[in-house]
Amino acid sequence: MNHLLAVAALLCFTTLAHAQQRPLKVLVLHDMEGLAGEDDWREFISSYPDLYAKGRQLLTDDVNAVIAGLVAGGATTIDVVDGHGSGNPQPDLLLDKLDRHAKMVERDKPFDPYVDLVAPGVYDAVALVGMHAKPGSKGFASHTATLGMELWMDGMSLSEPEINGYSWGRVNVPVIFVSGDDHLKEDLKTMPWIEYVVTKHATSASTVDLLPVDQVHAQMTESAKRALQNLSRMQPMKMAAPVQAALHARPPANLAFMDSVPGISYADNTVSFTAPDFGSAYAGLKKLMRGAANGYTSVLMEVIRKQPNGPELLRQYREALFTRWVDFESGRWLPPPPVPAEIQNAGRKFHGDSE
Numbered sequence: 001m002n003h004l005l006a007v008a009a010l011l012c013f014t015t016l017a018h019a020q021q022r023p024l025k026v027l028v029l030h031d032m033e034g035l036a037g038e039d040d041w042r043e044f045i046s047s048y049p050d051l052y053a054k055g056r057q058l059l060t061d062d063v064n065a066v067i068a069g070l071v072a073g074g075a076t077t078i079d080v081v082d083g084h085g086s087g088n089p090q091p092d093l094l095l096d097k098l099d100r101h102a103k104m105v106e107r108d109k110p111f112d113p114y115v116d117l118v119a120p121g122v123y124d125a126v127a128l129v130g131m132h133a134k135p136g137s138k139g140f141a142s143h144t145a146t147l148g149m150e151l152w153m154d155g156m157s158l159s160e161p162e163i164n165g166y167s168w169g170r171v172n173v174p175v176i177f178v179s180g181d182d183h184l185k186e187d188l189k190t191m192p193w194i195e196y197v198v199t200k201h202a203t204s205a206s207t208v209d210l211l212p213v214d215q216v217h218a219q220m221t222e223s224a225k226r227a228l229q230n231l232s233r234m235q236p237m238k239m240a241a242p243v244q245a246a247l248h249a250r251p252p253a254n255l256a257f258m259d260s261v262p263g264i265s266y267a268d269n270t271v272s273f274t275a276p277d278f279g280s281a282y283a284g285l286k287k288l289m290r291g292a293a294n295g296y297t298s299v300l301m302e303v304i305r306k307q308p309n310g311p312e313l314l315r316q317y318r319e320a321l322f323t324r325w326v327d328f329e330s331g332r333w334l335p336p337p338p339v340p341a342e343i344q345n346a347g348r349k350f351h352g353d354s355e
């Protein structure tokens with residue numbers, strides 16, 4: 001074969017090989033509590049800039065290790081969404097260091113990364129990186145959704161990977177990979193098909209024994225690759241309808257204010273209800289969580305009382321409350337009209353929980 005013919009044949013072959021590559025689209029949702037090399041909860045909260053900067057680098061390294069595996073496993077599209085909520089309005093990921101095979105999900109309005117991206121045919125698989133165990137599991141930073149909440153459906157207290165599993169299961173998309181601490185691995189006995197990588201061993205909700213980060217990254221790459229190669233063995237999760245749902249509050253959250261309200265099913269800091277399906281159960285639990293989060297204000301009050309000017313701050317608070325009341329009753333103050341969403345969100349970009 002002469003040189004030109006050889007080049008033509010090679011071009012033809014690579015074009016053919018490219019055309020034959022099946023599109024394989026993967027969503028990577030990241031959290032930030034289950035990262036390799038992370039041993040301090042301040043590394044996943046943006047109000048501690050130095051420690052948070054370390055956490056962002058650890059997050060980027062974990063996500064890139066998983067992306068490398070997904071690419072090796074045949075992924076043709078990889079989108080990344082922020083499932084954390086560090087308090088930083090920007091993505092927690094260092095986007096300039098994100099593997100070029102992936103791009104960050106970007107929307108013009110706020111969205112819930114667990115449920116609002118779910119649609120048929122958009123993704124073939126979901127990978128979850130940096131996840132944490134559920135409340136009561138003794139994992140590092142163990143919680144579901146936010147501090148002190150247990151989200152129950154169908155008789156089970158759900159971890160965040162399970163919520164994602166049931167959410168994506170509605171359109172027959174499986175969760176194929178999860179990374180997090182050794183306690184989350186125990187929580188996920190409900191998902192025996194997943195490739196799971198242990199990033200560290202939790203010794204309490206705020207302490208861990210770390211594992212060698214390079215070794216963990218190598219496992220992440222290998223497991224993510226294997227997960228995608230075994231996609232046909234992965235199982236979409238199905239929640240039977242109707243759904244018995246309940247929110248159980250544990251400190252610092254509190255639902256005791258719902259006790260003895262007629263028509264409300266309440267017992268032991270738990271409010272329960274029946275919902276027609278997973279989506280409405282999850283939406284109802286989110287609303288109840290806002291009520292249970294009122295328990296956080298008792299901690300705020302403890303903090304204020306400890307301040308040297310605590311009594312004066314509390315006096316100003318009471319004065320502001322009374323002034324708001326009498327001004328409204330006198331017609332001197334009206335609640336500001338809600339800002340329309342298109343004005344509120346103009347020029348802003350949303351990447352998941354980072355807003």
Ligand SMILES: [Zn+2]
Pocket residue numbers: 031032083084132145160
């Ligand atoms: Zn989380």
